Structure formats: structure tokens, C-alpha cells
Amino acid sequence: MKIRAAVLHAMGKERPYHKSNPLQIEEVELKKPGAGEVLVRIRAAGLCHSDLSVIDGNRPRQVPMVLGHEAAGEVVELGAGVKGLSAGDHVVFSFVPMCGYCKHCMTARPALCENGVAANNEGKLLGGGSRLEDKNQQPIYHHMGVSGFAEYAVVSWQSIVAIDKALPFETAAVFGCAVMTGVGAVINTAKIRLGETVLITGLGGVGFSALLGAIAAGAGKVIVADVNEDKLRKAVELGAHAAINTSRDNAVEQVRDLTGGGVDAGFEFAGVVSALEFTYEATGRGGRTVTAGLPHPGKMMQLSPTKLVAEERILQGSYIGSCVPSRDIPAYISLFQSGRLPVDKLVTHRLPLEEINTGFERLANGEAIRQILTF
Incomplete structure (x- = not known):
């Protein structure tokens, strides 16, 4: 399917970013989800310093890459073998996919998942390879198994956590990283x-x-x-x-x-x-x-x-806060819903995908806490 996405082709472009435009809004091809994967419609994504550190070259990654690792969305389609999720579920992304069987996953430290970190370092999904292509059918790398600066994403089912549908997407997104x-x-x-x-x-x-x-x-x-x-x-x-x-x-x-x-x-x-x-x-x-x-x-x-x-x-x-996302994200959401963790007060700006470079310049200037792309 054809989708719009923010693609980084080169790191280290000069500021201000709203003039150098390091992220290009392009039409790219998103392949269908494979076994163990899920197609998610992105509804909100946060602009984080971890994305900025890729843009400015402090955390080098492979390019071209669709950035974005803090996001929330709605399940559209399930690949073969995915259980426990249904179309229409609302989800928050976790930026370390967790295999469940490596040493660290087996000892309750899934944030250190060896296979998840290896996939992230290679710009691939946990199951291997990329589901993103440019107009010349050349692969585009995934950011942290998410690539949330896009209208849709295909991710490993280990990269998402189902959440309460009553939670607004723009609030839900910040639970994925911040x-x-x-x-x-x-x-x-x-x-x-x-x-x-x-x-x-x-x-x-x-x-x-x-x-x-x-x-x-x-x-x-x-x-x-x-x-x-x-x-x-x-x-x-x-x-x-x-x-x-x-x-x-x-x-x-x-x-x-x-x-x-x-x-x-x-x-x-x-x-x-x-x-x-x-x-x-x-x-x-x-x-x-x-x-x-x-x-x-x-x-x-x-x-x-x-x-x-x-x-x-x-x-x-x-x-990632030494978290077990499937345990901690719902727990933190419950704290928010009870009024004891008012993270919605951290959202300072809401912007469309087209203004993403302006948002990152604002972030680099220290003029925002959390900016949310809405789709």
C-alpha cells in the first residue's frame, strides 16, 4: 500500500531544520504484514530527543530511514500467527521488540532483549528485513522497530501493547517513550x-x-x-x-x-x-x-x-525505564486515569506531518516538552 512518511536521507543537516528539511514527506510503499506482524494505522506520534539525535548525527543510523519511535494507533490487519490482538484494537508501541526467549527476556529484563536490540541496530523488524520501500523498490530502514512518522506502520506484534480505547491517542503516544x-x-x-x-x-x-x-x-x-x-x-x-x-x-x-x-x-x-x-x-x-x-x-x-x-x-x-511494556504501560495508564500521573499536561504542541521539521527545530531550541503529530 502507498503511504505518506517522513524519510531521513542524510544525517547532520544544518539548522534551522524548517529550512534544511532533513525529513522529507514522501509517498513510500508499505508491504503487507508477514507472520507475527501487525499493520497499524498511526494516529499520534511524539517528537523525542532520540529522534533528534539521529537527525543531527549524534546517534548514527542507517539511511534512508522512516523515523519515529513513540506512537499510538489502531490495529488494521494481523499477519499469520498473531494472537491476543484484533482489528480495531488501540495500541501503544514499544521501541524495543522483545523476543521472549533470549537470556534477558527469560530473566524479566526484556528491555535488554538481544534479538530486539540487534534488529533495531540493523534498522530491521524483529522477524528480519524491511517492509518499507521507496519508489524505486529500494528498502527503507525502520527506526526502533516502529517508524511512527508515517500514516501506517507494519511492526512485530512484540512491539505493541493493547490499551484502553477510552484513552485519547495523543495522550497514549507519550506512554511509549517519555x-x-x-x-x-x-x-x-x-x-x-x-x-x-x-x-x-x-x-x-x-x-x-x-x-x-x-x-x-x-x-x-x-x-x-x-x-x-x-x-x-x-x-x-x-x-x-x-x-x-x-x-x-x-x-x-x-x-x-x-x-x-x-x-x-x-x-x-x-x-x-x-x-x-x-x-x-x-x-x-x-x-x-x-x-x-x-x-x-x-x-x-x-x-x-x-x-x-x-x-x-x-x-x-x-x-526504556527497565520496563516490561505489557505490564507497565497499562499500569501507568491506570495511574493517569486515576489522576495521579497527569502526563497530558506535558503535550505543548500538536502538529500535522507536514510541519515535522518545524517541530524538530522547536525541540532543538528547547521550546517544547512533548510535541505530537496527529494523523
Whole structure:
């Protein structure tokens, strides 16, 4: 079938993106779903820094590629052997397809699925190959098994989770990355306990989701840190107890003063090494620092092993919030529906596919939290 999609042909184009247009809206061919695959009509897709990092070349991927990994839609057609789903079901995408039988899937850590990560790195679906072609019948790569910046997508059934049809698609989409990554880092990775102090560095969609997740988890004090004053003010409106601009002097000392020596858990979502170093320094003795940021693979941080040992510190990565999507996405949606996780307040812009490059320029400028493409 012919569909419209946003195709990236080359990384690293100059900004502003609304002039260089790194994403081209093109008509492409989408093949029918194969065995174990599902055709989904995309109804909403979020613009995330992980997409931006492919556009600017910080996270190199194969091109041409249809980007987009945070999305929600409606099941249209099932390939052979797909069970538990029906046409008309509403679904949220998970950007790591989970095979269910590798070592990590078998030990309840499906975010580390070996086969899913391998497929994503190759720009293919979990079952192998691509279902996208250009007008010359040349393959187009998939982004994270989703390729949600398009009218339709063919994905592995392990890449989607059925959800309550009462949830609006534009809200549902943010559960596929921002909420799963941010809330999951708080709940699953750090396992925040009642009354603990928390620092969240980097206020994008993931950082704001972590803020809401920490409040829902019963954190005693939540401090946010960023260089954007508008985002800091927004975070306070959403319940942060204190906000710190890290571009100013003594930011670490401010955190330590507010918490009596440093937070119990620090979270870094900026994707910048200096932000991770700040978060680690602002975490107290015996505390844990969790990062879900993805700086350029060549960037390195400095770490004192002596402090790590003598203070019994923990530095830990978190990928898709250490989530089991089929378990956690419905749970987080239930929290939203009960009023305890108001992630709909994170959507700042709604735009059509044709304005996607303007949206990414806005994201690169720090002028948005979550922008949603609507179809």
C-alpha cells in the first residue's frame, strides 16, 4: 500500500531544520504484514530527543530511514500467527521488540532483549528485513522497530501493547517513550522509596515524566535542574519542590543544602556528560545515580572509584525505564486515569506531518516538552 512518511536521507543537516528539511514527506510503499506482524494505522506520534539525535548525527543510523519511535494507533490487519490482538484494537508501541526467549527476556529484563536490540541496530523488524520501500523498490530502514512518522506502520506484534480505547491517542503516544522511560527509571530502576529525596536533571518529556513519577511514588522532596527557566517554572507548577538552574554557580551546593548532603537518588535525562557529572556529584553518600540520557557514543565521563567505593555509591543506566511494556504501560495508564500521573499536561504542541521539521527545530531550541503529530 502507498503511504505518506517522513524519510531521513542524510544525517547532520544544518539548522534551522524548517529550512534544511532533513525529513522529507514522501509517498513510500508499505508491504503487507508477514507472520507475527501487525499493520497499524498511526494516529499520534511524539517528537523525542532520540529522534533528534539521529537527525543531527549524534546517534548514527542507517539511511534512508522512516523515523519515529513513540506512537499510538489502531490495529488494521494481523499477519499469520498473531494472537491476543484484533482489528480495531488501540495500541501503544514499544521501541524495543522483545523476543521472549533470549537470556534477558527469560530473566524479566526484556528491555535488554538481544534479538530486539540487534534488529533495531540493523534498522530491521524483529522477524528480519524491511517492509518499507521507496519508489524505486529500494528498502527503507525502520527506526526502533516502529517508524511512527508515517500514516501506517507494519511492526512485530512484540512491539505493541493493547490499551484502553477510552484513552485519547495523543495522550497514549507519550506512554511509549517519555512515560515508560521517565516513570520506569524512577519506579523500576531506582525503586524509589517513600520519603526519599530526588534530583531530576534535564527537563524534556522524559524528565518531566520522571518528575510526575517521583511524586506519584511518594518521594519526600523532588528537585529539578535545567538551564531553561521556562521549563523550571513549569516543573514547579507540576509539583517540584525546588528548581535549580545549572548554568549558575554552586548548583551542586544548592542541592546539598536542600537535602542535607545530597539526594538519595539522582536522575539524568539531558544526554550531556556534564549533566551526568553534576547529577552524580549532587547525589549523597549511599545514594544512586541513574542515567537514561544518550550523549554521543564517543563522549566519556570522569569518575572517582574511591568515592564510588568509600561512599557505597551506585551509578546505573536505565533503558526504556527497565520496563516490561505489557505490564507497565497499562499500569501507568491506570495511574493517569486515576489522576495521579497527569502526563497530558506535558503535550505543548500538536502538529500535522507536514510541519515535522518545524517541530524538530522547536525541540532543538528547547521550546517544547512533548510535541505530537496527529494523523
